[in-house]
Amino acid sequence: MRYNAPKGTTDILPDTARKWQYLESKAANMFKNYGYEPIITPIFEHTEVFTRSIGISTDIVQKEMYTFKDKAGRSLTLRPEGTAPVIRAYVNNNMQQLPQPVKLYYMGPMFRYERPQAGRYRQFWQIGVEAIGSDDPALDAESILLMINYFKSLGLKGLTLYINSMGCDKDRPKYMELLREYAEANRKRLCKDCQKRIDLNPLRLFDCKDESCQLVMKDAPKLLNYLEVDCRKHFNMVKRYLEMQKIEYIVKPELVRGLDYYTKTTFEVISPFLGAQNAIGGGGRYDKLVEEFGGSPTPGIGFAIGTERLAIAVEKEGAFDSIEDRMDVFIAVADQSAKPNAIDILYALREAGISADIDYMGRSLKAQLKYANRRGFKYTVFIGPEELEKKRVAVRNMETGEQIEINIDELIKVMRDIVMERF
Ligand SMILES: [Zn+2]
Ligand SMILES: [Zn+2]
Numbered sequence: 001m002r003y004n005a006p007k008g009t010t011d012i013l014p015d016t017a018r019k020w021q022y023l024e025s026k027a028a029n030m031f032k033n034y035g036y037e038p039i040i041t042p043i044f045e046h047t048e049v050f051t052r053s054i055g056i057s058t059d060i061v062q063k064e065m066y067t068f069k070d071k072a073g074r075s076l077t078l079r080p081e082g083t084a085p086v087i088r089a090y091v092n093n094n095m096q097q098l099p100q101p102v103k104l105y106y107m108g109p110m111f112r113y114e115r116p117q118a119g120r121y122r123q124f125w126q127i128g129v130e131a132i133g134s135d136d137p138a139l140d141a142e143s144i145l146l147m148i149n150y151f152k153s154l155g156l157k158g159l160t161l162y163i164n165s166m167g168c169d170k171d172r173p174k175y176m177e178l179l180r181e182y183a184e185a186n187r188k189r190l191c192k193d194c195q196k197r198i199d200l201n202p203l204r205l206f207d208c209k210d211e212s213c214q215l216v217m218k219d220a221p222k223l224l225n226y227l228e229v230d231c232r233k234h235f236n237m238v239k240r241y242l243e244m245q246k247i248e249y250i251v252k253p254e255l256v257r258g259l260d261y262y263t264k265t266t267f268e269v270i271s272p273f274l275g276a277q278n279a280i281g282g283g284g285r286y287d288k289l290v291e292e293f294g295g296s297p298t299p300g301i302g303f304a305i306g307t308e309r310l311a312i313a314v315e316k317e318g319a320f321d322s323i324e325d326r327m328d329v330f331i332a333v334a335d336q337s338a339k340p341n342a343i344d345i346l347y348a349l350r351e352a353g354i355s356a357d358i359d360y361m362g363r364s365l366k367a368q369l370k371y372a373n374r375r376g377f378k379y380t381v382f383i384g385p386e387e388l389e390k391k392r393v394a395v396r397n398m399e400t401g402e403q404i405e406i407n408i409d410e411l412i413k414v415m416r417d418i419v420m421e422r423f
Contacts, residue, residue: 006122007116007122008113008114008116008121008122008123009121009122009123010121016311018323018325019311019314019315019320019323020125020307020311022320022323023127023154023307023310023311023314024107024127024307026150026153026154027105027107027127027150027305028105028107030146030149030150030153031105031129031146031150034103034142034146035103036103036104036105036129036131036146037103037104037105038104038105038106039086039089039104039105039106040106040108041079041082041085041086041088041089041106042079042085043078043079043108043109044076044077044078044079045076045077045079045084045085045088046074046075046076046077047065047067047075047076047077048075049077049084049085049088049293050065050077050079050080050081050084052292052293053083053084053087053259053260053261053289053292053293054080054081054084054259054260054261055201055204055259055260055261056200056260057197057200057201057204057260058204058207058258058259058260059204059207059258060080060081060112060258060259063113064080064112064113064114065077065078065080065112065113066078066080066111066112066113066122078110078111079110079111080110080111080112081110081126081259081304082106082108082110082126082128082304083128083130083261083286083289083302083304084261084289086104086106086128086130086132086302087130087132087286087289087290087292087293087295087300088293090102090104090130090132090290090293090295091290091293091294091295092293095132096133096290096295096296096298100132100133100134101131101132101133101134101139101300102131102132102133103129103130103131103132104129104130104131104132105127105128105129105130106126106127106128106129106130107125107126107127107128107307108125108126109123109124109125109126110123110124110125110126111123111124112124121308124306124307124308125306125307125308126304126305126306126307127304127305127307127310128283128302128303128304128305129143129146129302129303130300130301130302131143131300131301131302132290132298132299132300133298133299133300134299135234135264135285135287135299137234137235137237137238137241137265138237138241139301140234140238140241140264140265140285140301141237141238141241141242141245143267143283143301143302143303144161144163144238144242144247144265144267144303145241145242145245145247146303147267147269147281147283147303147305148161148247148269150305151269151280151281151310154310154314154317154319155314155317155318155319156271156280156313156314156317156319157317158271158272159269159270159271159272160250160269160270160272161242161247161248161249161250161267161268161269162249162250162251162252162255162267162268162269162270163238163239163242163249163250163251163252163255163265163266163267164224164251164252164253164254164255164256164265164266164267165223165224165227165231165232165234165235165238165264165265165266166203166223166256166262166263166264166265166266166284167223167224167226167227167228167231167263167264168230168231168263168264168287169263169288170228170230170231171223171226171227171228171231172223174226175221175223175226176202176203178221178226179202179203179205179220179221179223180198180199180202182220182221183198183202183205183216183220184198186216189212189213189215189216190205190208190210190212190213190216191208191210191212191213193208193210194208194210194213201260203223203256203260204256204258205217205220206220206254206256207256207258217254218254222253222254223253223256224251224253225253231264234264234265235264235265238265239251249267252268255267255268257282257283257284261286261288261289261292262284262285262286263284263285263286263287263288264284264285264287265284265285265301266282266283266284266285267282267283267284267303268281268282269281269282271309271313273312273313273316273317274309274312274313278309279306279309280305280306280309280310280313281303281304281305281306281310282303282304283301283302283303283304284301284302284303285299285300285301286299286300286301286302287299287300325376326376326377326378327355327356327357327375327376327377327378328349328354328355328356328377328378328379328415328419329349329354329355329356329357329377329378329379329380329381329415329419330356330357330358330368330371330372330375330377330379330380330381330398331345331346331349331356331357331358331380331381331383332359332365332368332369332372332380332381332382332383333358333359333365333368333383333384334365334382334383334384334385334386334387335384335385336362337385338383338384338385338387338388341383341388342358342383343358345381345383345408345411345412346358348412349412349415352412352415352416353416354412354415354416354419357375357377359371372398373398376398377398378397378398378399378419379395379396379397379398379415379418379419380395380396380398381393381394381395381396381411381415382394382395382396387408388408391407391408391409392405392406392407392408393405393406393408393411395411395414395415395418
């Protein structure tokens, strides 16, 4: 019986997985540089972790969650995003006792039951950071700068940064009333989902991909124009910090980012390769979220990057070309009688930090060379009874065909010199 991967999932094969690993290790280095530490939370959580935080009226909670009952009848959900679990962990592990802000990053799969389409999967990967415990606008700017500088370090160009402020509890009530009135007046032009959203949370109307809805929302009142003085000051400081670092941005008042927990700053980065709808990364401030999880009032900000989309953009920019994925040494065995000695040398090379492999398929010498070429080994070392007797082995540079003979006792040292010097 043969099985396919479940609908909406895909196998990440070595050529792609290697690129993702590269993206993740570059991210880990840069995040550390900015003071962020790794955290790993469970793949599934109590369903309420997401319904309470992301919001009942969002598409994620209404249509896209992988929710199931476990054997004890508990309702669990595969995480559709990374922020809520990190905040749950922050409260759960008393991280409020630690020096603040607590700066964390995560990488891993997320799950949303969406209609599968090109480049969108039900299991998808994200790289994200959260900084919890400070409402300093300099930290908002740091979060934005970290994302932008990470993208730049990967060679991405032509990025567009959108920013917005969604204000706080003080700004919302008056504005929501205006928005609801506006949406009500345009009810007939809105899709069925949006008509329902008017009462649940009219902010969600900005998320709708329906053309008619987008047209209506273009002229809707924008929260940004209804901020009281504190939030306006905060937003102005964020912009100032970005300007000081010479980061260009566009203020986009429609940017509400699909989740209910955002307050104040929200942001999104668009790559020219992915189309205007598809951000490679985005985030925002969530000053009420820790309270939702039973912690004392604690502000926070973070972002998430879609690994698949990031990989597409980096690929199009040609920036994966520098990844060195070739093996150093292939050991070609001229005769099976020499294999035990050859295996000895194989492990000695590996011990010395040289990547090396050998034939395990009983290939002829000719077939071994063909295999070494196909796998892209840089060098081949020939080992046979004759070589062992003379204590001299031939080393072939697979690119140039150039061949040298060296003393078998010096093989490891010489190979290390060659490999380290050249690459
Ligand atoms: Zn405010
Ligand atoms: Zn709609």
